Amino acid sequence: MRDIWKAEWRLTIRQRSSYTFVFLWIFVLSLLFLLERNNPALTGYTNMTGTIANIVLYIVPLFMLVAGSFSIANEMENGQWSLLCTYPLPTIAYWVGKLCGQLTAQSAIFSLSFSLSLLVGTLLGSSLSLKWVLILYIFSISLIWFFLVIGLTIGSFSETRWQALILSVGVWFFLIMIWPTAVISVLSFVPYPMIAPLLKASLFCNPAELLRIVFVVQLDGGAVFGQSYDELISFMQTKALWVLFVGYMFIFSSIMLAFSVWKLERKKRQ
Template identity: 70%
Template sequence: MWNIWYSEWRMAIRQRSSYMLLLLWVSVLSLLFLLERNTPALIGYTNMTGTIANLLLYIVPLFMLISGSFAIANEMENGQWRLLCTYPLPTTSYLIGKLAGQFTAQTAVFTLSFGASLAIGLISGSVLSVKWVLALYIFAISLIFFFLVIGLALGAFVATRWQALTLSVGVWFFLIMIWPPALIAVLGLVPYPMIAPLLKIALLSNPAELLRIVLVVQLGGGAVFGQSYDGLVSFLQKGAAWGILGLYVFIYTSFLFILSAWRLERRKAQ
């Protein structure tokens, strides 16, 4: 497992795309902070918070899905997976090593870029709340983790990088781009009493939407979601909600890991 982690870490930090992503985040986030340098303080859920959150929501899942799926699909395509099958390496250790290596590398890249952007913003005169900064940072790291797990699951079901890219873009487009209109279209076909329960079920099936709601609620903007989410907003404002969210992360991750391990074991048997 540690060898897999180290291999993924070294491979990620050697790729030019990682440094291009770092420069992208520094450029974009720094520009946003500079535009708001005349604001008295960046605190709570503001237009700036929504802009940065949407930016993270659009870019991070796509890059993580592609990175996670390519981590496995590349070895499937070049034959390295067959070589690994000859070693006494458990599939779970392989997946954990892949996830840990990718998560470490991607988190390091984002942390450096986010820290550099904050430094530029502070030097330029922006006033930043510690809670505001931590909320956005945890939001981004959570997106990285969830969509790396989904990306690895996608990689376990494809044979080439082209298939991985196509499937990753398709999943990203559904979960991020067309999720709201698709949800509205489906809910328009069901009886009114079923709308609220289906909204909550749909929310749990899309980690990006759940993380967005948690971010907005923690920054005091829960009223924007309307009456259908009143109960959920009140629950997320309680301390016990963090334990439930931790359980959700465990169940979601375990399910995808079991699914990925089952598929890889089938391929190993073939």
């Protein structure tokens, strides 16, 4: 697993496309921070805060889905996976090594661009709250984790990079772009008393939606979700939230790992 981790880390860091991501984030975040430089400090949930969170929510999942799926699909396509199958390498170790290598590299790339954009914004007069910066950073790193996990699962089910790309874009479009519409459409067929419980349960089916709500609540903007979310928002304002969040992260990743290992083992036997 350690060798897979190191190989994935080196391969990702050496790719020129990785540094395109750095420049993209520096440009986007610096621009948003500069737009707010004449306003009070970014401390709570404001229009600008929501804009920054939405941009992160749109870009990070797509990049991570493509990066994660290509990580495995590329080896399927060029025959390297068949070569690896001849070694005594457990499938779980292979998948976890891929995840750790991608997570390390992508987190380092984002952290570099995020810190540089904060430096640019601060030097040019933006007033940034430490709490706001930390919450936005944790929100972004969590998105990187969840969507790398999903991306690696997509790669496990793909035979070529083209197939991985199509599946990645499809999953991104469903989970990010049309998720609220899809949930509302499905809930329109259930009895009214069941709508609120099912609406809350649906949050755990989409990590992006759950992270978005946690981000807003931590910035004291929970009132925007309405009365039906009052109990959930009250819970999210307690320290128990982080215990639940870590548990959710572990369970979600374990489920994705189980599906991926099952598919990869089938490919080995074929």
